[in-house]
Amino acid sequence: MDTARKNEQSSEIPAICRSCEARHGGICGVLSPDQLKKLNRYTKQYSYESGNELLSAGEEAHRYSNILRGVVKLSKLLADGRQQIVGLQFAPDFMGRLFREESDVIADAATDVTLCTFPRNVIEELVRESPELEHKLHEQALKELDEAREWMLTLGRKTAGEKVASFLYLIAANVDPELADHDGPIRFELPLKRSDIADFLGLTIETVSRQITKLRKAGVIQIENNRTVIVPDLERLEAACETDR
Amino acid sequence: MDTARKNEQSSEIPAICRSCEARHGGICGVLSPDQLKKLNRYTKQYSYESGNELLSAGEEAHRYSNILRGVVKLSKLLADGRQQIVGLQFAPDFMGRLFREESDVIADAATDVTLCTFPRNVIEELVRESPELEHKLHEQALKELDEAREWMLTLGRKTAGEKVASFLYLIAANVDPELADHDGPIRFELPLKRSDIADFLGLTIETVSRQITKLRKAGVIQIENNRTVIVPDLERLEAACETDR
DNA sequence: CGAGCAGTTGACTGGGATCAAGCTGTGTGG
DNA sequence: CCACACAGCTTGATCCCAGTCAACTGCTCG
Known part of the structure; x- marks a missing residue:
């Protein structure tokens, strides 16, 4: 059988x-x-x-x-x-x-x-x-390959603010894929420290830090302990990935 | 048989x-x-x-x-x-x-x-x-995937001058792969116009143009007809791909 | 307590973007 | 044949975003 x-x-x-x-x-x-x-x-x-x-x-x-x-x-x-x-x-x-x-x-x-x-x-x-x-x-x-090409667009054509938002969105989506259509706040640990984020985005750590502060002050994200991020509204973060000009 | x-x-x-x-x-x-x-x-x-x-x-x-x-x-x-x-x-x-x-x-x-x-x-x-x-x-x-990742390094971390040199080197190497260890001058047609090169490098056409001029004045390349490039010494072009600071 | 790492913030600089003008070759129509 | 338009490219003047340099905070660990 x-x-x-x-x-x-x-x-x-x-x-x-x-x-x-x-x-x-x-x-x-x-x-x-x-x-x-x-x-x-x-x-x-x-x-x-x-x-x-x-x-x-x-x-x-x-x-x-x-x-x-x-x-x-x-x-x-x-x-x-x-x-x-x-x-x-x-x-x-x-x-x-x-x-x-x-x-x-x-x-x-x-x-x-x-x-x-x-x-x-x-x-x-x-x-x-x-x-x-x-x-x-x-x-x-x-x-x-798909991911690398998506990232080439980010590296070549996005502003610093959009790059940081894109990185946060990438992690938010990857950490909890089943939350993609989930509406409530999302909370996660960043797997990278600032210098790694900078190396990922083609930026410096100072610029990464400033852009994170900016997103925080705009209410798009909240920060706990430097590594823990809360995204109250994923759609707002997504919008920040390519509208910063 | x-x-x-x-x-x-x-x-x-x-x-x-x-x-x-x-x-x-x-x-x-x-x-x-x-x-x-x-x-x-x-x-x-x-x-x-x-x-x-x-x-x-x-x-x-x-x-x-x-x-x-x-x-x-x-x-x-x-x-x-x-x-x-x-x-x-x-x-x-x-x-x-x-x-x-x-x-x-x-x-x-x-x-x-x-x-x-x-x-x-x-x-x-x-x-x-x-x-x-x-x-x-x-x-x-x-x-x-290898090529995309190599290009991510170029997009994220190279200067405009290095980007343009890297692009020219990529084409020179691709057009005539068997010339890799060949010492004489290499001559080829650029398959892209300036605006495409800019989109490839994450730059503007003006910057691409200026950097090409700079390489030409430095004697690294010669230009005929805007599209035809002569590289007298491939090693000098290769060196320009990551020493521009 | 001090050393050291991670991160933030501020002041200043500079490389590449932007805006604008001019150049060159090519095709088109009179 | 010239006049003109137009696309592709170059060059110049100016601006601004992100890099650089530097100081400071907070945290952890010995």
């Missing part, structure tokens, strides 16, 4: 995976119990404190990862130290540049982070034998 | 595909003769003059395309008309956002463009039955 077969299969799923939240949204969701068992033989979990480097540019990445907890910032550097954050990744995203020896971005823990890591070659072999896995990763890449 | 079999197979490739240059670098290269024949039943070629719109944001894309000739710009708009180019595509790139009803970018012909187009559902069916095709498209998506 079908349900019996399902139960039998799921009983073969490694215990550590069965209790793993990343399995549902993450790439492991498309793997068969056998594949999960194979992968599980080589996985290792690591935890990092906020600020630690997970992967540096040009370094050969021996392992890929799922993000189980926390926020990872991907950034790029110029020779003289100027920095730009080019992506943020949240659980249960897959992290790592497939089909390439080395990464050209730096990955840092923006918050405390836990990763479930696997060796390059194991993942690449699984990708070869599982079109579903490749499809899943392909979709994630397209999603990241 | 193997070679005989190959010849027999290749004789089944549709004539129009056999003479198509995009087949080698493009996605069609991974398709079997049978798949090519199937696809070929639904393909249509279209040509567009520079400036024409190929696809508008929010519009449902019924067809995907290979770019056979020309340069396509992908851009995004804000409500008040501010524009940002978020990607450039050259032959033989594949064009279209897979697995999504509608595109969130506008595609315009930056130069005269010829496309080989196919219906959405045919491509998506081929992707489902051919892991090689999905892999090829996945790799292109990752390449575009």
Whole structure:
């Protein structure tokens, strides 16, 4: 019977995976119990404190990862130290540049982070034998491309005030996606400190600070403890993302 | 015999595909003769003059395309008309956002463009039955993501002079990839007019013009006819991409 | 208590935007 | 053939937004 077969299969799923939240949204969701068992033989979990480097540019990445907890910032550097954050990744995203020896971005823990890591070659072999896995990763890449392009518009054409509003909106939407059509106030922790926000927006920390103050004085947001933000009306914040001229 | 079999197979490739240059670098290269024949039943070629719109944001894309000739710009708009180019595509790139009803970018012909187009559902069916095709498209998506992130660094952290140098360097490298380690002068046509360059760099046309003049006076580039550029020493141009402070 | 990090605020500066004029090539019609 | 219009580009004068430099607050940790 079908349900019996399902139960039998799921009983073969490694215990550590069965209790793993990343399995549902993450790439492991498309793997068969056998594949999960194979992968599980080589996985290792690591935890990092906020600020630690997970992967540096040009370094050969021996392992890929799922993000189980926390926020990872991907950034790029110029020779003289100027920095730009080019992506943020949240659980249960897959992290790592497939089909390439080395990464050209730096990955840092923006918050405390836990990763479930696997060796390059194991993942690449699984990708070869599982079109579903490749499809899943392909979709994630397209999603990241959409996000990067949206962000290029922000970086290239928005004012400082609009940039800060856009960042807050991005976090508000990402932290609680199901609140998108919810009308009440939204409250969340910023995963980045001011200097990271500045690196994300192509601004300085002073400008970020001033624009946050401005949004606060305009009543669009409220601030607690520098890191906790309350958005009383998400639509007002959304409007601030592109009307500041 | 193997070679005989190959010849027999290749004789089944549709004539129009056999003479198509995009087949080698493009996605069609991974398709079997049978798949090519199937696809070929639904393909249509279209040509567009520079400036024409190929696809508008929010519009449902019924067809995907290979770019056979020309340069396509992908851009995004804000409500008040501010524009940002978020990607450039050259032959033989594949064009279209897979697995999504509608595109969130506008595609315009930056130069005269010829496309080989196919219906959405045919491509998506081929992707489902051919892991090689999905892999090829996945790799292109990752390449575009790398490019987008490189450009985010330029948009967020470079000065106007560095931005313009970076753009010229990008074109010089893309137009003639095999000239990468070639020492002599490089000469090429800019595929974009000044206003497009400005939209690509997040600048105004006046600033673009001034910075081009500055590079010309510094001897980094020479200009003929506003559109033709000569780079006597690619390394000097490369240096100008991130040392302008 | 002091050291040090994160954030805010103020005064001043400067790079790129804005506004405006002029230049150059190209096509069009008399 | 010239006169004209127009689009693409350049150059100049001025302005303003965000960067820079600096001082200060608040918090945490030793």
